[in-house]
Amino acid sequence: MEEVSKHTFVLQQLRELFLAMGKATLFNLRFFRELFFPPTEWRETLKQCYLMGWKSLPLVSITGFIMGLVLTLQSRPTLVEFGAESWLPGMVGTSLIREIAPVVTALICAGKISSGIGAELGSMKVTEQIDAMEVSAVNPFKYLVVTRIVATTLMVPILVLFADLVGILGGFAGISIKGDISLISYATKVIESLDFIDIIPATIKSCFFGYFIGMIGCYQGFNASNGTESVGRAANSAVVIASLSIFIIDMLAVQITDLII
Amino acid sequence: MQTELSHKDPTPIISIQGLAKSFGPENQVLKGLNLKVAKGESVVLLGRSGSGKSVAIKCMVGLIAADSGSIKVFDKDMLVMSPQQLNETRLKIGFLFQSAALYDSMTVAENLGFPLRRHSPELSESEIDNSIKEALESVGLLDAIQKMPSDLSGGMRKRIAMARTLILKPEIMLYDEPTTGLDTITSREISDLMLKIQEDHQSSSIIITHDLACAKRTGNKVAILKDGVIGVEGTYEEVSKSNLPWVQDFFID
Ligand SMILES: Nc1ncnc2c1ncn2[C@@H]1O[C@H](COP(=O)(O)OP(=O)(O)OP(=O)(O)O)[C@@H](O)[C@H]1O
Ligand SMILES: [Mg+2]
Numbered sequence: 001m002e003e004v005s006k007h008t009f010v011l012q013q014l015r016e017l018f019l020a021m022g023k024a025t026l027f028n029l030r031f032f033r034e035l036f037f038p039p040t041e042w043r044e045t046l047k048q049c050y051l052m053g054w055k056s057l058p059l060v061s062i063t064g065f066i067m068g069l070v071l072t073l074q075s076r077p078t079l080v081e082f083g084a085e086s087w088l089p090g091m092v093g094t095s096l097i098r099e100i101a102p103v104v105t106a107l108i109c110a111g112k113i114s115s116g117i118g119a120e121l122g123s124m125k126v127t128e129q130i131d132a133m134e135v136s137a138v139n140p141f142k143y144l145v146v147t148r149i150v151a152t153t154l155m156v157p158i159l160v161l162f163a164d165l166v167g168i169l170g171g172f173a174g175i176s177i178k179g180d181i182s183l184i185s186y187a188t189k190v191i192e193s194l195d196f197i198d199i200i201p202a203t204i205k206s207c208f209f210g211y212f213i214g215m216i217g218c219y220q221g222f223n224a225s226n227g228t229e230s231v232g233r234a235a236n237s238a239v240v241i242a243s244l245s246i247f248i249i250d251m252l253a254v255q256i257t258d259l260i261i
Numbered sequence: 262m263q264t265e266l267s268h269k270d271p272t273p274i275i276s277i278q279g280l281a282k283s284f285g286p287e288n289q290v291l292k293g294l295n296l297k298v299a300k301g302e303s304v305v306l307l308g309r310s311g312s313g314k315s316v317a318i319k320c321m322v323g324l325i326a327a328d329s330g331s332i333k334v335f336d337k338d339m340l341v342m343s344p345q346q347l348n349e350t351r352l353k354i355g356f357l358f359q360s361a362a363l364y365d366s367m368t369v370a371e372n373l374g375f376p377l378r379r380h381s382p383e384l385s386e387s388e389i390d391n392s393i394k395e396a397l398e399s400v401g402l403l404d405a406i407q408k409m410p411s412d413l414s415g416g417m418r419k420r421i422a423m424a425r426t427l428i429l430k431p432e433i434m435l436y437d438e439p440t441t442g443l444d445t446i447t448s449r450e451i452s453d454l455m456l457k458i459q460e461d462h463q464s465s466s467i468i469i470t471h472d473l474a475c476a477k478r479t480g481n482k483v484a485i486l487k488d489g490v491i492g493v494e495g496t497y498e499e500v501s502k503s504n505l506p507w508v509q510d511f512f513i514d
Contacts, residue, residue, distance in 0.1 A: 128359075
């Protein structure tokens, strides 16, 4: 008896998991279908880009600067021990651009943007605003979902590039505390140590981060059930799932880059 | 007892036949609903809470997919339309949501302009402005034009929502509890507004309400939804004098 109910419980959970995965896949397919069919909501897309990019800039700048600074201060003793202090700028630049800036910025965006989208669309769903849009013959998927996903896919990489820059400046601040090096020679060292090949995979990876941040926020919000408590749930699960996907994408990206390069 | 009102116009604008909808096997909400609305007629739909009134009118605009039956609007079946046809028909139907459903992130003016800008791109900004003002004037709320929905009271939201549906000059109006939660004076104002809309636009309407005063004032015909079908249908007088006990329950003060 006990055994049987456990069995059915597991089966039911599996069934629900597959149903959810199917639903999410359909949501993604619908995104691509609606993306390429006219009309395009340019105005709303631009507005979302502005809102997401501009409003996240202060947070991304502060964290970027601190990341660069702390990374420098913490790596310095080890490098000094090996007499490789002159590698410091290169090391900071490479690790920021390849890994730290994309992942940390994406996590911040997951917390700020993904949850924001989840809560906004969730409350629009619960208060029938999405239905109102639909009965006035406006496609809510196109107007709300496509615009937001396009905006995050474009803006997260830009925010990451910005965080790279500010992070490298933070690194300079960190070096200047203990040693003295001019900004020009610091920058030259950073650039010398970088390959073009460092920036391209990181930017592609950031696009995927952005896509998933937007997609997961929209999916959670758009599929919120009725009732106000589901708005909080949509925002919350958007952050959790988006953060988790960022790490998974990061892991996959590292494997793929290794294979290609 | 199923009394039929002799129609002014023989071809109905809305004709619902055998509409069925269930949510899961246990919750069969509509079980073959039939309803006809003639041109210029307004039908009041009564029914207990949870009897499926909102579900019925949401099926009519394709917000909820019906399981079976047919919903003919202007002689075309909504349930077998292509998405484009569905959207064209939706433009001729105004839908007032139970919760008003104003767009929270937009001002009142933007709320009203939203459907207009999308569907009449040929209009200039000043023409849009004029339409917005005209619609707001018709609901008596011109001074709320720059307010956000969160700054409005429940009654004001309902009236703004009405203005937003009126701006597209719909031929059919569907009202989901237009007066619920409002004081008697505001309810009467809203009922008067609905009457005025019917006269000005010659529109047909379906009105869901629990408010008998509103029902009496605005409806030519009353239909009561019970157990997923229309149990009784007729004029307000006919239905309110019915000797069926469950019908009587609706009219006890
Ligand atoms: N989206 C939905 N999913 C599942 N069940 C639903 C959904 N919408 C409505 N129902 C069910 O349909 C039934 C009828 O709901 P409906 O909202 O139509 O009632 P109503 O007659 O409008 O009541 P009220 O007067 O309180 O608004 C309810 O039992 C409700 O649980
Ligand atoms: Mg209802």
